[in-house]
Every structure is written in C-alpha cells, then in structure tokens.
Amino acid sequence: MSKSMITTLFRTLGDPSYLGPAVARFHADLAEPERVAELDRFLGGEARVLLATSAIGAGFDFNHVDAVIHLESAYGLTDFMQESGRTGRDPRRSGWSFCLVKPSERNPRSNDSTDRLEFRKYLNEQICRRRPILLNFGEVPRSCDPSWQLCDLCLRQKTQQDLVRQAVKQSYQESTTELEFLARATEFFTDSVGPLVMLQSMCLNMI
C-alpha cells in the first residue's frame, strides 16, 4: 500500500466516529519517534489495524496478527509472500492473506519483472493458490489438502461440489417421492381399472 493511500485511509478510518485510536500507521516518512509510538500502539493492543507500506516486512513477527490485507498490487510474488508472512506466525492459529487488486492488475505488461509476472500468475490462478507459490519455489505443485485451511479457489470448488451433491440428493429424494407416488397410483388403478392400460400410460408420463 502506498504512503498516499495510508494517509487517506488513516484520515478516514482514524476518524473518532469510525475506528479512532484503533488504527495506527507505519511508513518511512514518519519521524522515528512517531513510528515507534505507532508500532507500540499496535503491539500493545490499542490499535487493532496497522496501515503499513512494505517498509514492514521480514522480521516483523508477531503472533497476534490474524490477517494481512494487500491493498494495491504487490511489487512481485516475493514481496507478496514476505508481506503475507507477517500473519500465520502462531502455529496454533490460521493466518489470512487477502489481496484486493483491480482486474487490470491481472494483465501482464511489457515492463514487468519476472517476479511481477509470477505475481500476476498467482492472481490469474484458476485451480489453487498454493500451486503458483510451490512452483515458484521449484516444488511440485499441489492443491490444498482437504484437511487444511482451504484457499479461496479450493473453497469455491468445494462449495460448488457441495451444491451439486445437495442438488443430486434433492433430485434423488424427489424421484423417490415420484416413484412412491407412481407405485401407489399403479396400485390404485390396478385395483380399480385394470393393470395393463394404466401401467403403460404411467410409463409414458415418466418418459
């Protein structure tokens, strides 16, 4: 996130009618004492949100950071990973990394560095977010294990599968109900009208 965006967000979120003192900021242009004071407010718990540039990176390891929200695109996949790594430091809790970018950020540009192209691949990934990261580290690409915290793509796929499963179950239940109705109707007509005629017409209806 750029310094100008931090300034704007700090003014908006820091308004007493909104988050007030619950938001702190950190960027290279702040004087050292103010930077320290702002960090203290965040680490002490007074501020629950810290608006920061990439000046906060490796080494900023605090267990209580639940989520990193990337506003504006990262410079590259390496930066993105560094920034994301500020959360998930506590092995007992999941850390979340959200990325909010404009759709145009997905398109490669002629002056992109290799690292930035890798980041765009990450944004364009269709199967699982872990795959481009593992590939970047030269590892075999794998999707989220079902027992892990799923990435947004795997979660979406699972939700779709659950919906299909639900629809099949529903349809099965409905067809079971229809079959029961058919059996009862057949029984009724067999008793009252005669078996052959009604069985044929019911079969035709089913088709």
Ligand SMILES: [Zn+2]
């Ligand atoms: Zn996944």
